Amino acid sequence: MYHNKTMNTKNKKNILIITPPMTSPAMPSFISAFAAGCLCHADINAVLYDANLDFFVSSIFPTDFFKSASFYDPEQYLIAVNRMNDLLAPGLINDNHNQVFTSFCHEKLDRKLEKLSPEVILLALDSENQILAVNIIVCHIKTVLPDIKMIVLKNTSSTGNNTPVADHTFTLENPDSFFQWINSTWKQSCHYKDVEPDFSIFPLKDYLTPELILPLKASFLKDTSSFWDLVSRLKNKYDAKGFLFEDHLLSFDFFLEKREQTDLFFSVQAGMEDLGRAGFLNESQKLSCSEIPLIQWKSPEKKGSLETKMLWDLSRQGIWNHVKLTEKTHNTIKNDLIKFISLNPNIVHSYENENTSGPYGKTDFNDMDASLQPYSIVTPLPGEPFWKCLFDPVHLLLYLKRHGKDNLFCLRADKTKKRLISLGSDIEFFFKKPDDLPSAFFDEICKMVEAGGSVDTKFVRYNLERAYLIGYAMENGMIVGNSSLKHPRETFIQRLNTITGLNFSHFVERGYTSVRPEYRALGVGARLLKGLTKRAGHYKIFSIISEDNTATHKIAIKNKTKKIAVYYSEKAGKKLGVWMPEQMIDKNWEFKI
The missing domain is CATH 3.40.630.30 (Gcn5-related N-acetyltransferase (GNAT))
Structure with a gap:
C-alpha cells in the first residue's frame, strides 16, 4: 500500500500522500490521485501510502476472496461479509479515543516516515468518516516530526465540529487556493483545468474488487469529448472496467452524444431536484442499464412536491435507483421520501442515511421510523435485502453489472439461518x-x-x-x-x-x-x-x-x-x-x- 511515483528519486523533494482510514477499500482515492496529478514536477517525488487499504487488509479481514471470481457468488459473498463483521470491533469508528488507529500509526506509519523522510505530508480526505483517523495521524506525526508541514486536501469545507488539525486545509470546492500553495511552494505554474488524476502511484491490484473501478468527479471534466478521451486513456492504461462518479452530473449529456461503443460501465450521481426538469427527463429515457447500471440520487433539500415518475421510468429501463438522504433535506420532504421508499422498493431500490453511521464508517438507513413504514405492522419478511450486505457502492455497481437489477432486487440474506432467499421463486x-x-x-x-x-x-x-x-x-x-x-x-x-x-x-x-x-x-x-x-x-x-x-x-x-x-x-x-x-x-x- 506504499508506492513511489518514480524510481529515480535522487535529489528530489519527497511528498508523502496519505489516504487515511476509513473510506472505501474497493477503489483508489480520487483526492489522492488528483493531488498526485498536481505534483507533476521534475523536482518532486510523490509517494502514496494508502493507509486506508493497509488498515483493512492488515487489521480487519483476509482479502483474497474479494479479488476472486467467487466475489460474484452471493452465498460466498455473504459468508465473507459475515466473517468480516465478526472481526470488526464494535464502535471502532465512533470512539474518539480510539487506540486502534494510534497503534496502526506506531506499527505502520513510523516505518514509512523513517524510510522516506518527506518534506511535506498531504492527507487526502475523501469522506468525513476519515476525520478521526486524520486527526490521530496528524497528532502522531507532529509528535515524531514537529517541524514537518501537514496539508489536508478534502472535498468540501463542511465537516461539522470535526475540523482536521493541520498546517493548511484546502478543498476541491476552491481548488485555486490549493494551486496557489503548490505554485508558490514548489515554483510551479499549474492550473486545475490542466490536471489529470494520476492513478499510477496506487497499488491497483490490491483493491478489494475482482475488476478495477476508478473514481471520477464531474466538476473536473471539461466537455463530452474530453470525458470520453479521459476514460479511454484510463481504461487502456490501467485496465479499468468501470467508473464511479463522486459528485453530481448536471445532465446526462456525457452518455448521449455520439461516440464509439465501449464496454465501460458507470455509477453516476444526480440531484432529486432535477427529477421534474423536462430536459433531464428526456435525457434519462435514452440511458442504457448496460452502461449506467446505478444512479445515486441526493435527496432534495428544499420543501416541495416529490417527483417520482422519472425514477419509475429508470427502473423499468433496468437502472438501479439509490437514494442518499442528507442532513440538509427539509423534514417534511424527508418524511414523504422515507414513506415513498418504504412503499416502493421496486422504484427506489436502495438507500442510505448520511446522518447516521453504520459499519466501516459508511452511512446507514436501518433506523427508519416505523411510523413511516405502513407495512411494519405485518409480520416481517425473513432476512434483509441482499444489497445491504454489499458494504461498498463499488461492490453494488459490480453486482448490478453482473446480475442485473431484477435479480438483485429479489435477493434477500437471512443471516440467522445463513441462507439466501430469492423473492418470487416459490409463491x-x-x-x-x-x-x-x-x-x-x-x-x-x-x-x-x-x-x-x-x-x-x-x-x-x-x-x-x-x-x-x-x-x-x-x-x-x-x-x-x-x-x-x-x-x-x-x-x-x-x-x-x-x-x-x-x-x-x-x-x-x-x-x-x-x-x-x-x-x-x-x-x-x-x-x-x-x-x-x-x-x-x-x-x-x-x-x-x-x-x-x-x-x-x-x-x-x-x-x-x-x-x-x-x-x-x-x-x-x-x-x-x-x-x-x-x-x-x-x-x-x-x-x-
Whole structure:
C-alpha cells in the first residue's frame, strides 16, 4: 500500500500522500490521485501510502476472496461479509479515543516516515468518516516530526465540529487556493483545468474488487469529448472496467452524444431536484442499464412536491435507483421520501442515511421510523435485502453489472439461518371462503389491507368476514399479497346505480388488495385478480380504483379489465373509477366516463 511515483528519486523533494482510514477499500482515492496529478514536477517525488487499504487488509479481514471470481457468488459473498463483521470491533469508528488507529500509526506509519523522510505530508480526505483517523495521524506525526508541514486536501469545507488539525486545509470546492500553495511552494505554474488524476502511484491490484473501478468527479471534466478521451486513456492504461462518479452530473449529456461503443460501465450521481426538469427527463429515457447500471440520487433539500415518475421510468429501463438522504433535506420532504421508499422498493431500490453511521464508517438507513413504514405492522419478511450486505457502492455497481437489477432486487440474506432467499421463486396462491381461513391468517390479511392504506379500515374485518372469496399469496410461510371478492353494501349499490345507471345487485366487488412492497412488480396482484375472476361463479365483478392509482390501472388493463364509469367521492376526496372484466360487460350498457 506504499508506492513511489518514480524510481529515480535522487535529489528530489519527497511528498508523502496519505489516504487515511476509513473510506472505501474497493477503489483508489480520487483526492489522492488528483493531488498526485498536481505534483507533476521534475523536482518532486510523490509517494502514496494508502493507509486506508493497509488498515483493512492488515487489521480487519483476509482479502483474497474479494479479488476472486467467487466475489460474484452471493452465498460466498455473504459468508465473507459475515466473517468480516465478526472481526470488526464494535464502535471502532465512533470512539474518539480510539487506540486502534494510534497503534496502526506506531506499527505502520513510523516505518514509512523513517524510510522516506518527506518534506511535506498531504492527507487526502475523501469522506468525513476519515476525520478521526486524520486527526490521530496528524497528532502522531507532529509528535515524531514537529517541524514537518501537514496539508489536508478534502472535498468540501463542511465537516461539522470535526475540523482536521493541520498546517493548511484546502478543498476541491476552491481548488485555486490549493494551486496557489503548490505554485508558490514548489515554483510551479499549474492550473486545475490542466490536471489529470494520476492513478499510477496506487497499488491497483490490491483493491478489494475482482475488476478495477476508478473514481471520477464531474466538476473536473471539461466537455463530452474530453470525458470520453479521459476514460479511454484510463481504461487502456490501467485496465479499468468501470467508473464511479463522486459528485453530481448536471445532465446526462456525457452518455448521449455520439461516440464509439465501449464496454465501460458507470455509477453516476444526480440531484432529486432535477427529477421534474423536462430536459433531464428526456435525457434519462435514452440511458442504457448496460452502461449506467446505478444512479445515486441526493435527496432534495428544499420543501416541495416529490417527483417520482422519472425514477419509475429508470427502473423499468433496468437502472438501479439509490437514494442518499442528507442532513440538509427539509423534514417534511424527508418524511414523504422515507414513506415513498418504504412503499416502493421496486422504484427506489436502495438507500442510505448520511446522518447516521453504520459499519466501516459508511452511512446507514436501518433506523427508519416505523411510523413511516405502513407495512411494519405485518409480520416481517425473513432476512434483509441482499444489497445491504454489499458494504461498498463499488461492490453494488459490480453486482448490478453482473446480475442485473431484477435479480438483485429479489435477493434477500437471512443471516440467522445463513441462507439466501430469492423473492418470487416459490409463491403459492390460495382462494378460500372466510370461514375456511385460520384465525391467524385472517388477522394478518386484515393488517395487510390496513397497511395498504387505500381504504377506510373501519369495516375491513366486518366486510372480509362476509366476503364471497378471499385470495392470498404465500412464500416462505408469509402472506405476501391478498385480495377478495366481497358483497357490496346495499347503500353502495344504490349509489353506483345513481351514478352509472347500472344495476350492481348481482355483483361482487373485488377489493382490499394489498401486496407487500418487496413483491411489487412480481405479478402477485395480477395473479390474484386472475384467480378471483376465474372463481367468481355466477357473479359478475366490479372494482373501484382511484383515478390516481396508475399502478393498479396497469394491472387491471393487463388482465383485460375495463373502466366503465368515473365519479367523485367526497369521502375519499378524489375521483374514483368503476372497472369490470371485459368479458362480463353487457354490450348494451352505456358507460359514463
